[in-house]
Amino acid sequence: MALALTACACLPASASAVSEQATLHASFSPDRLGASTTISFGFQIATTEGLAPPPLTSLDLRMPAGINFTTTTLGLAICQPAALLAKGLAGCSPNSRLGFGSAYVEVPFGTGSGDEIPEIQALMGPPHDGNMVVLFYANGKTPVYAQLVFSGEVLPAYGAFGSQLATAVPLIASVPGGPDVSILSVQSTIGPSRLTYYRHSHGRLVPFHPVGVSVPARCPRGGFPFSAQFVFQDGSSTSASSTVPCPPRRRRG
Amino acid sequence: MLSGVAVLLASVGASLGVGAALEVGVARAGEPTAHVSRTISLSETAHLHRTSGRGITIDQPLNEMGSASGTIRGAIYIHLKLPAVNRVTAEVNIYPSGGSITGYATARYSVDGGTASFSGTMSIARGTGSYDHASGSGLSFSGTIQRSNDAVSVHLSGRLSV
Numbered sequence: 001m002a003l004a005l006t007a008c009a010c011l012p013a014s015a016s017a018v019s020e021q022a023t024l025h026a027s028f029s030p031d032r033l034g035a036s037t038t039i040s041f042g043f044q045i046a047t048t049e050g051l052a053p054p055p056l057t058s059l060d061l062r063m064p065a066g067i068n069f070t071t072t073t074l075g076l077a078i079c080q081p082a083a084l085l086a087k088g089l090a091g092c093s094p095n096s097r098l099g100f101g102s103a104y105v106e107v108p109f110g111t112g113s114g115d116e117i118p119e120i121q122a123l124m125g126p127p128h129d130g131n132m133v134v135l136f137y138a139n140g141k142t143p144v145y146a147q148l149v150f151s152g153e154v155l156p157a158y159g160a161f162g163s164q165l166a167t168a169v170p171l172i173a174s175v176p177g178g179p180d181v182s183i184l185s186v187q188s189t190i191g192p193s194r195l196t197y198y199r200h201s202h203g204r205l206v207p208f209h210p211v212g213v214s215v216p217a218r219c220p221r222g223g224f225p226f227s228a229q230f231v232f233q234d235g236s237s238t239s240a241s242s243t244v245p246c247p248p249r250r251r252r253g
Numbered sequence: 254m255l256s257g258v259a260v261l262l263a264s265v266g267a268s269l270g271v272g273a274a275l276e277v278g279v280a281r282a283g284e285p286t287a288h289v290s291r292t293i294s295l296s297e298t299a300h301l302h303r304t305s306g307r308g309i310t311i312d313q314p315l316n317e318m319g320s321a322s323g324t325i326r327g328a329i330y331i332h333l334k335l336p337a338v339n340r341v342t343a344e345v346n347i348y349p350s351g352g353s354i355t356g357y358a359t360a361r362y363s364v365d366g367g368t369a370s371f372s373g374t375m376s377i378a379r380g381t382g383s384y385d386h387a388s389g390s391g392l393s394f395s396g397t398i399q400r401s402n403d404a405v406s407v408h409l410s411g412r413l414s415v
Binding site for chain 2: 127
């Protein structure tokens with residue numbers, strides 16, 4: 001339940017001929033003011049020429065004021081990037097998991113419709129300069145075999161936005177020494193949906209569901225705004241925005 | 254005579270290791286009154302538990318209560334808000350015997366797994382009873398929040414005039 005808006009790319013003079021367009025969508029589940037929720041967000045990148053977009057190098061996702069990762073019980077453990085790279089998810093505590101998703105990438109020798117990286121995990125990483133860090137673990141098997149860890153830093157944002165997730169996206173070589181793949185779309189969640197944490201109680205491990213981000217108690221006029229800025233390897237950039245409409249008022253009685 | 258009392262109190266204060274100063278005011282009946290302010294070195298540690306709220310948000314405070322120990326002993330209440338992802342504000346109320354002290358704090362806030370920590374400064378806004386003239390600014394305000402249950406430990410230190 002979200003409205004998605006698109007924006008055209010801003011191309012520097014020296015950039016390639018393609019012009020990127022991005023769409024962003026976001027939603028809350030459950031979508032209820034003040035409730036612990038799971039945020040789903042996703043983006044798609046395309047070009048007006050129908051070609052694969054240039055490889056993505058950074059993504060800055062801005063979230064509405066009042067949405068705050070640090071107020072949750074998500075990420076009660078820290079996942080170390082080295083352990084994640086070495087052992088995959090088994091290298092980190094389940095209590096470090098924040099969400100999960102998938103992505104579509106386009107390889108230069110692909111079909112043009114993209115290939116899915118079915119597993120993207122979001123985990124709590126070691127803080128940087130006191131700021132919360134989200135690790136993204138992408139486990140690609142085919143056609144690109146790559147296990148990648150990259151990180152986003154949660155920073156303050158201003159105006160209608162309360163925080164931003166500033167993420168540097170590494171280049172993903174299609175084959176060793178080959179051209180880099182293009183990211184066509186990403187879907188991910190941040191929240192307790194389908195996550196199970198564990199705590200010790202009387203010598204036993206007891207499963208529980210973490211508390212997610214709270215939907216703010218008040219909805220701003222026009223809904224909850226999300227925005228994303230995309231920067232590509234060739235220096236071009238584009239942006240997209242999305243709004244989660246205010247949930248319907250609950251009737252009393 | 255008044256100044257003599259002040260000198261006496263100041264010398265007593267000095268002998269106790271606290272600074273002292275004289276304030277002269279006017280009581281309701283028009284009689285001059287005197288308040289000798291002391292400067293004490295505050296070092297408080299408190300452990301608190303959540304009384305309401307669930308986590309800190311921008312529009313909903315996390316309300317905590319507990320007991321303070323150190324220079325001053327008494328019940329302590331803290332209302333924490335998070336106006337930005339890396340900044341916390343707090344209203345701190347301490348109820349020692351014979352009065353109360355209220356202060357406001359701002360601090361840098363960070364999360365490291367299951368523990369969040371904050372560090373900043375606090376200013377005394379007002380006091381009542383024995384602490385009617387409490388004042389102070391730039392006091393150190395730091396602590397931790399256990400994110401699993403919102404248990405808070407806080408440490409206050411600095412120079413407090415009472």
